[in-house]
């Protein structure tokens with residue numbers, strides 16, 4: 001019948017031209033926004049600044065870029081899809097282990113080993129996604145913690161991965177990367193470029209039909225499915241994408257550190273800090289995790305290197321206390337995070353703050 | 355037949371919310387679904403579009419069995435619905451809400467086309483001026499329109515409307531009834547659950563009546579309105595009985 005050939009629902013006055021819309025100019029027009037410029041400038045500026053002040057500055061900004069990448073990847077799951085993961089670091093650790101193993105035992109080069117680590121993390125997410133993405137809310141969050149701890153216990157019991165002691169690279173291995181100093185620079189640039197790729201991916205996802213489906217799931221998963229969003233598939237893809245990059249970043253990180261061990265690879269504290277970074281900057285925005293991770297990481301470095309004492313007591317792991325306090329403040333007062341708050345304040349700013 | 359509902363039964367624990375309900379629906383018609391509160395109307399919708407698995411019976415939509423299909427599959431086949439208790443995607447804009455319907459409904463549109471369709475549909479339901487606002491900023495009447503716009507943007511063959519007139523003032527009701535007629539003119543088949551009798555009787559080609567989960571009457575609006583069993587069913591719901599009687603008087 002006629003519904004079949006219906007070309008589109010017309011408003012009563014079909015003679016009027018359709019109102020111009022900000023999406024009309026096609027895919028490129030949709031992607032090229034002032035907000036993208038801000039994002040690119042932020043990352044590239046950080047990348048260059050970190051590279052132009054010697055080894056100490058490079059080290060500080062390496063961790064900033066690393067956490068921007070990790071937080072932005074978490075944001076695809078947490079911010080867009082609305083699934084809170086306390087165990088995101090498992091992909092960093094697992095990918096790191098697989099890649100490290102390839103370098104250490106199989107003699108692979110860093111590049112293929114990194115890609116292997118990413119693929120391993122993505123595959124892990126694919127398997128996990130099918131199993132635990134059916135859980136909602138707190139159940140999912142708890143499952144992610146369980147997986148991180150289970151993975152740590154598993155690795156401790158695998159002798160080939162070095163058991164509880166992990167693995168240590170022979171320093172000579174850096175020779176084929178132009179020496180240890182050069183290898184550090186290589187990892188810095190690789191991480192910087194990868195972080196740029198994570199952020200671009202995050203941006204493209206947000207602007208895509210896929211991203212619209214994820215955000216619909218975040219707002220009301222059942223209603224989204226009633227409208228036709230294939231939530232199980234979309235969630236799984238979101239999980240896989242958000243796991244891929246931490247896997248690669250993990251290989252680079254542990255290669256740079258020249259050793260890997262279970263406690264460092266599957267560190268739940270890091271996972272919680274990632275959550276703080278995303279929520280501090282603004283979950284569901286692209287710029288939020290960048291600023292959140294950058295700000296938090298710089299603060300963290302300051303706290304770690306200063307002799308801060310409270311009532312004469314030196315507080316161990318003070319950055320974690322600060323993280324907890326920050327999380328409390330965000331959840332209580334600005335649940336949308338810094339960028340989310342700015343966006344809600346001004347429509348004019350919204351174009352610039354994606 | 356666009357829809358064949360055969361012996362559909364839904365039991366919750368010990369409660370039979372829908373009891374052996376059967377009816378057919380011809381393409382292009384508007385079917386009114388009435389009955390007192392708690393009669394099982396919404397549950398019947400939930401059985402049709404796959405939110406609940408059926409305890410017994412089957413639903414056939416355009417020749418295809420829907421039993422056991424997830425809701426997104428049902429949407430893909432061209433069946434869209436609204437929710438009695440509105441479910442806006444709060445932190446998305448009104449336009450984006452409607453785009454979700456367009457992007458993931460029967461036509462699986464790309465973002466560009468979905469935007470155009472969303473703007474058309476929003477103009478059609480009178481929400482075009484609010485397209486850029488967040489959905490949670492709308493009032494209830496507007497949220498009902500948004501539910502309808504999302505469903506329409508999917509360009510479905512069959513549209514299930516669950517009390518879209520409830521809570522609207524008389525002017526809004528008239529406007530909405532007008533909209534529903536226009537939707538039918540597009541060739542979309544409609545089942546509407548409604549409490550406002552004159553509206554349902556005015557706009558429906560046929561009416562079915564549920565009471566305690568059982569289908570107690572079926573026919574043209576005039577036939578159903580004169581049915582003794584229907585009037586008695588509504589007497590169990592004093593509020594509605596009064597309204598029904600009032601309408602008969604005046």
Ligand SMILES: Nc1ncnc2c1ncn2[C@@H]1O[C@H](COP(=O)(O)OP(=O)(O)O)[C@@H](O)[C@H]1O
Nearest residue numbers: 366369371389390391392393394395396397398
């Ligand atoms: N998910 C559910 N679990 C248990 N009982 C339910 C559920 N949904 C509806 N019911 C019950 O089924 C009956 C019919 O409800 P409903 O379909 O909402 O009625 P109506 O839409 O006609 O007002 C009511 O008694 C209601 O309490």
Ligand SMILES: [Mg+2]
Nearest residue numbers: 395396397438
């Ligand atoms: Mg109901």
